[in-house]
Every structure is written in C-alpha cells, then in structure tokens.
Amino acid sequence: MCKKIVFLIFICSNSFILGSDLSLLHESKQQIQKEKYNEIEASYKTLKYNWISPLNLSLSSNINKPANSDIESQINGASLNFNQDIYRFGGISYQMSYANYNKKYKLADLNVQNIDYYKQIYTNILEIRKFKLQLKQAQFRLKNKELEIFLKQEQYKTGIVDITLLNSAIMDKNDELKSIITIKQNIIQKEKELSILTPLEEDVIDVPQLSLISEDEFLQNNNEITLSYLQTIAKKEQFNKTKFDYYPNFSLNGETGYQYFKNDYNSNYDDDYYNFGVKVTIPIDFNRNSTIQEKKIDYLKQKLDVEDKRIEQLATYKSIISNIKNYQEYQEITKENLKLYEQIMNLTKEGFEVGYKSGYDLQIIQNTNEVDKLEINIYEINIQLELVKLYFSTNGKGNVDG
Numbered sequence: 229m230c231k232k233i234v235f236l237i238f239i240c241s242n243s244f245i246l247g248s249d250l251s252l253l254h255e256s257k258q259q260i261q262k263e264k265y266n267e268i269e270a271s272y273k274t275l276k277y278n279w280i281s282p283l284n285l286s287l288s289s290n291i292n293k294p295a296n297s298d299i300e301s302q303i304n305g306a307s308l309n310f311n312q313d314i315y316r317f318g319g320i321s322y323q324m325s326y327a328n329y330n331k332k333y334k335l336a337d338l339n340v341q342n343i344d345y346y347k348q349i350y351t352n353i354l355e356i357r358k359f360k361l362q363l364k365q366a367q368f369r370l371k372n373k374e375l376e377i378f379l380k381q382e383q384y385k386t387g388i389v390d391i392t393l394l395n396s397a398i399m400d401k402n403d404e405l406k407s408i409i410t411i412k413q414n415i416i417q418k419e420k421e422l423s424i425l426t427p428l429e430e431d432v433i434d435v436p437q438l439s440l441i442s443e444d445e446f447l448q449n450n451n452e453i454t455l456s457y458l459q460t461i462a463k464k465e466q467f468n469k470t471k472f473d474y475y476p477n478f479s480l481n482g483e484t485g486y487q488y489f490k491n492d493y494n495s496n497y498d499d500d501y502y503n504f505g506v507k508v509t510i511p512i513d514f515n516r517n518s519t520i521q522e523k524k525i526d527y528l529k530q531k532l533d534v535e536d537k538r539i540e541q542l543a544t545y546k547s548i549i550s551n552i553k554n555y556q557e558y559q560e561i562t563k564e565n566l567k568l569y570e571q572i573m574n575l576t577k578e579g580f581e582v583g584y585k586s587g588y589d590l591q592i593i594q595n596t597n598e599v600d601k602l603e604i605n606i607y608e609i610n611i612q613l614e615l616v617k618l619y620f621s622t623n624g625k626g627n628v629d630g
Contacts, residue, residue, distance in 0.1 A: 250342060252349055252426045252433065261342055268334045276327035283310050286485075299491055307485025311507075313477055322472060326465035333458040339623065340451045345425060347620035351613060352422040353430050358609045359415045365602045366408045368595040373401035375588050438615035440552070441622070446545050449622035453541055456534045463530045467523040474520070476510045544621065548614045555607045555614070562603050569597040 250258040380394040482504035490496035
C-alpha cells in the first residue's frame with residue numbers, strides 16, 4: 229500500500245507538465261488557472277505554519293486621575309509578548325504533513341482541471357470534423373434522392389410506378405434536407421463551445437494522433453484514482469492530527485518591555501521588565517471521542533473510495549475498449565462494402581458503355597460509394613474520440629503517435 233502511494237505521488241508531481249501547458253486557452257482562462265495555483269501555494273503555507281503564534285507588539289500611553297485624588301499620573305510603555313506551542317506529542321508534525329499532502333491533492337486536482345480543458349478542446353475539434361464529414365455524406369445522399377425523384381417522375385409519367393412511390397421519394401429528400409440543417413447547426417454549436425475555450429480556430433489546432441494504452445497503464449496513471457489516493461493520505465494525516473490535539477501540549481510564553489511612570493509628586497520610574505514561563509495544557513473535552521471517531525470514519529470512507537474509483541475506472545476502460553473494437557469492426561464491414569461497390573461500379577460502367585445501363589445508375593452507385601468512404605473516416609474519428617477519453621483520464625502518460 230505504501231509503495232503504491234509513493235508511486236502515485238511521484239506520478240502526480242511529474243504529471244503536472246501536461247496540465248501546466250495552457251497555451252491553447254484564452255488568456256483569461258490561463259490567468260485564472262495560474263491564480264488558482266498561487267492560491268494553493270498561499271493556502272499551503274498558511275495551513276503548514278498556522279501553529280506558529282504571532283509576536284504581539286504593544287505600545288501604550290495612559291493618564292490616570294482617581295476621583296478621590298488630585299494626583300495625576302502618566303504611564304507609558306512598550307512590550308513584546310508571545311505564547312508559543314513547542315511540543316504537541318506529534319500534533320505539529322502531523323499538521324505540517326497534512327498541509328503537505330493537502331497541497332499535493334489540490335495541485336493534482338488543478339492539474340486534472342487543466343487536462344480537462346484540453347480534453348474538451350480536442351473533443352470539440354474531432355466532433356466538428358466528424359459533423360463536416362457527415363455533412364458531405366448527407367450531400368451525396370441528397371444527390372441520390374434528387375436522382376431518385378427524377379427517375380420516379382419519369383416512371384410515374386409512363387405509368388410504371390404509382391404516386392405513392394414518387395411521394396415517398398420526395399419525403400425522403402425532405403428528410404435529408406432536414407438532416408443537413410441539423411448537422412450544420414451541430415457544427416455551429418460545437419464551434420461556439422470551442423470558441424469559449426480557445427481563441428484559435430479548429431483548423432489550426434493540431435490534434436495528436438492517440439493510440440491504445442494498456443489496462444495497467446490506464447489504472448496506474450488514472451487521474452481519479454490518483455486524486456482519491458492523495459485525498460486518503462491527507463485525511464489520514466488529518467485524523468492523526470485530531471487525535472493528538474487532545475494530548476498534553478507544552479507552550480512557552482513570555483513578555484518583555486519598557487515602562488515609564490510619572491506623577492505630580494515627582495514619583496517616577498523608568499525601566500525594562502520581562503517575564504518568561506512554560507505551560508502544560510491538558511485538554512479535557514466531552515466531545516473528544518466523537519470528534520476523533522468522526523475523523524476516523526471520514527478517513528476510512530475515503531480509503532474505500534479508492535477501491536470504488538478503481539472499479540469504476542476499470543469499467544470505463546473496458547467500455548472504451550469495447551467501443552473501439554466495435555468501430556474497428558464497422559470499418560471492416562464498410563471496407564468490404566466498398567469492394568463490392570467497386571465491382572458494381574465496374575459492371576455499371578461496362579453496361580453504360582454498351583447502352584443497357586443509364587448514367588443515373590452510375591451516378592447513384594458512385595455517390596453511395598463516396599458515402600461509405602466517408603463512413604470509414606467517421607469511424608476513425610469515433611475511435612479517436614474514445615482514445616481522447618482514455619488518454620485524458622490519465623495524467624498524460626498515454627501513447628501519442630507522431
């Protein structure tokens with residue numbers, strides 16, 4: 229268990245390279261993420277050293293005249309005092325350790341936020357490119373629908389088909405036109421989402437070509453599991469700190485200063501003074517056991533969450549792998565269709581040349597062939613979309629081709 233934790237902490241510290249590259253984002257988003265980093269650093273220092281008590285500097289000047297006396301006195305003074313814990317039976321070291329792991333957790337969480345920005349950017353770009361391919365497909369299908377309507381009209385004129393088949397062809401064309409409108413709207417929507425994240429246009433951003441990572445790599449470098457581990461360590465240190473808060477603690481207190489006294493009878497003094505001491509404090513709190521138990525349960529729940537995250541992420545990995553395999557199988561089926569279309573096109577060309585096939589038949593089969601060629605590219609984008617989910621669920625230690 230300890231080795232795993234150390235390994236994951238090492239991962240966390242090294243993975244920040246990916247999450248710290250914010251160059252694709254809008255300047256304002258880059259600045260926000262940098263300020264979050266500064267906030268974590270400031271919070272860490274506050275939490276780590278808040279057991280150090282401040283030195284209190286006091287300056288005073290008082291004039292005193294009692295109601296039953298005409299004597300007026302003046303007292304001026306300056307002092308420096310402190311009350312500092314020097315030993316809490318380990319409580320101080322646990323507090324500093326908690327601050328350290330809490331910082332690691334927050335930095336890892338910020339890193340995941342930064343990685344997620346890139347995930348959103350690349351996902352939007354791939355979605356835009358997929359919709360553009362689907363738009364081309366719809367336009368080829370529309371050409372076929374128009375050819376089909378023309379042929380049905382000619383057949384209707386000669387009485388070969390009835391109005392039902394012609395009407396059906398017209399309705400199919402209308403459906404395709406509606407599909408084109410929907411696809412164009414989807415492109416606009418994705419471009420808007422992309423513009424919120426980056427000032428760059430889709431066509432100038434280079435999307436990395438990702439490849440598969442193994443199950444072990446995925447689980448070892450998984451962001452959710454790493455975050456859960458780091459939070460577990462932080463909560464363990466917080467639990468230990470809470471336990472030791474109820475142990476005796478030693479503190480050093482002291483004050484040194486200067487005082488000047490003068491009254492109307494010229495009775496005065498002008499001198500330094502000091503006092504120092506050691507104090508032992510033994511907390512006696514009725515809620516001690518329940519408070520400690522609460523922190524212990526919080527820690528144990530977080531330990532269980534690590535295994536839950538592992539189960540959840542393993543299921544995610546298997547689902548992504550299954551989707552990729554399906555898309556690859558779809559590609560193979562479509563490639564077989566293309567071979568068949570190639571044969572049909574050759575037969576249609578031969579028939580057209582000798583006059584027993586029309587040019588319309590050739591155009592229809594050519595358009596259908598183009599639709600399937602585009603379908604293979606769409607499946608490839610779908611595979612890359614799944615790999616984006618896989619890669620950006622880790623801290624950037626997946627595989628990038630090229």
